[in-house]
Amino acid sequence: MHPASAPQPDFDVAVRHASLRYGRAFLIQDLDFVLPGGHCTCLLGPSGVGKSSLLRVIAGLEPLDRGEVACTDGRPLAGRLAWMSQRDDLLPWLQVIDNVTLGARLRGERADRAKALDLLERAGLLAQRDQLPATLSGGQRQRAALARTLMEDRPVVLMDEPFSALDAITRARLQVLAATLLAGRTVFLVTHDPLEALRLGHRIQVMTGHPARIEGTIEPAGPPPRDLHDPALLARQGDLLAQLADVRDDAA
Amino acid sequence: MSNPRPLLILLGLLLLWQGLVWITEVPAFLLPPPTAVASRLASAAPLLLDHAQVTLLEILLGLLGGVLIGGTSALLMALLPPVQPWLLPILVLGQTIPVFALAPLLVLWFGYGLASKVAMAILIIYFPVTAALFDGLRRTDPGWLDLARTMGATRWRTLYHLRLPAALPAFGSGLRIATAVAPIGAVVGEWVGSSGGLGYLMLHANARLQIDLMFAALIVLMAIALALYVAVDRLLVRAMPWAPLTLTRAQP
Helix, strand or coil, X not given: CCCCCCCCCCCCEEEEEEEEEECCEEEEEEEEEEECCCCEEEEECCCCCCHHHHHHHHHCCCCCCEEEEEECCCCCCCCCEEEECCXXXXXXXXXXXXXXXXXXXXXXXXXXXXXXXXXXXXXCCHHHCCCCHHHCCHHHHHHHHHHHHHHCCCCEEEEECCCCCCCHHHHHHHHHHHXXXXXXXXXXXXXXXXXXXXXXXXXXXXXECCCEEEEEEECCXXXXXXXXXXXXXXXXXXXXXXXXXXXXXXXC | CXXXXXHHHHHHHHHHHHHHHHHHCCCCCCCCCHHHHHHHHHHCHHHHHHHHHHHHHHXXXXXXXXXXXXXXXXXXXXXXXXXXXXXXXXXXXXXXXXXXXXXXXXXXXXXXXXXXXXXXXXXXXXXXXXXXXXXXXXXXXXXXXXXXXXXXXCHHHHHHHHHHHHHHHHHHHXXXXXXXHHXXXXXXXXXXXXXXXXXXXXXXXXXXXXXXXXXHHHHHHXXXXXXXXXXXXXXXXXXXXXXXXXXXXXXX
C-alpha cells in the first residue's frame, strides 16, 4: 500500500488568542495552538475539556467568541479541510460508493468514480461498494468513512475520535490504514486513547483545565504508524495515562 | 396468498353476521343477510363499478393534490424560516375546523361534480402530510449537516441530497394516514351533494330501503380503501429498503 498522493501542505493552521464560552464559563481563553503543515497532531485530554469544541471551531462549525483560526499562507481554511467524526455519518440510503462520492454531489461537481473505486480498494471495501451501510460491520463502516474523507482530497484533515467505537483489533488495523493513507497531510486527531496518539502522531499534546490549556508536547521518534511492540511506545503510554489520570484526580 | 388469516377473519365475520340475522330474525330491510348482499353485489356489479370509478378518481386526485400542496407547504416552511411562524399557526387553526361542517360550503363553491369532493379529500389529508414531512425535514441528523457544511454543500443541495431523503420515513407515515382518511373526504363530499359515486349510491339506496345495495356499496368502498392502503404501504417499504422495519411480523 502506498500513501495517497497528497500535495505536501506548505502552510500551518494557527489558532490565535481563541476564546470560547460555554454558558458563562470559558471553555478556552486566549488559547494559541498550531497544527504544523504536513504533520499529524494528536490532542489528548479528559472528556468535557473542550477537545471536540476546538476541533469544531477549526472546522468552521462553531464560531469563536474571540480570536481567529488562520492559515499561515494567508488564504482561508474553508474548502481546504475534510472532516471525520466519531460516528461514521454514512447516509443509510446510499450505497458505499455513493457515500464515498457524497462531497462532489453536495457541491454539484462530477464525482470521480475511478478515484473512489481506487480508495475503496485501498480501504479493502471494493467488494462492498454496492452495499448499503447497514450491511457493513463497524470497522467496514469506519473504513468507508475514511475513504469518503480521503475522497475530498483536502490538505487538512480533522478527526474526532474516529476509531473509538471499534474493538481493539479493528482499531489497531484501522490506525495503520489511516496513517498510511493520510501521510503527508496536515492531520488533527482528537482522541482519548494515549496509545492511538503515540502510534499516529508526529506531535502529541494534552489539553487540560478550565479554561483549558494545551501543553506537554511529545514528539515520539520515528514516522507513524509506529509499531505496537516498541517498548518505548508502551512506556510513554504509561506516562501519558498517569498524566491524564492526575488531571482527572485534580478535577475530582 | 400463503397467509390464511385474513380469509379466516373475513369468514368468521360473515358467519357472525349470518348468525345474527338468523337468531334475531331481523327483517331484510333493516339488516340483510350476507347472502342477499352477495347476490346484490353480483347483480348490481355494473352499477357499482360505475360509481366506484367516480369515487376512486376523487380519492386519487385528492391524494395527489393533498400530497402536492402539503409537500410544498412543508418545504416552504423548512426552506424559508420566516414562513414557518406564519404558516404553522394557520395550519393548526385550519385543522380545528371540522371538515365535515365545511362540506356543504365546498359543494356550494365547487359544485356537485368532482371538484368539491377532491377539495374535501385534499382538506382532510393536507394536515397529516404537511405535519409529517415538515417534522421529518427539521429532524435531519446534525452529524450529517456538519459533514455537509465541511464539504461545502449549498443549502439546496443539502435539502435535496440530505434533508429530503432523511425525511422520507416521516413523510411515509403521513402518507399512510392520508391514504386511510382520503376515502372519508370523498364519501362525505358525495353525501352532501353529488350526482355519482359510492356515497351518492349509498345515500339513495338507503332512502329507498335497498339496504342490500347499500351494504354492497359499502363493501366495494372498503375494498377500494384497503387496496389503496396496501398499495401505498408496499410502495413505501420498497422505496426505502434502507429504513428497517424493526417491529417484525409475528410468526403464524
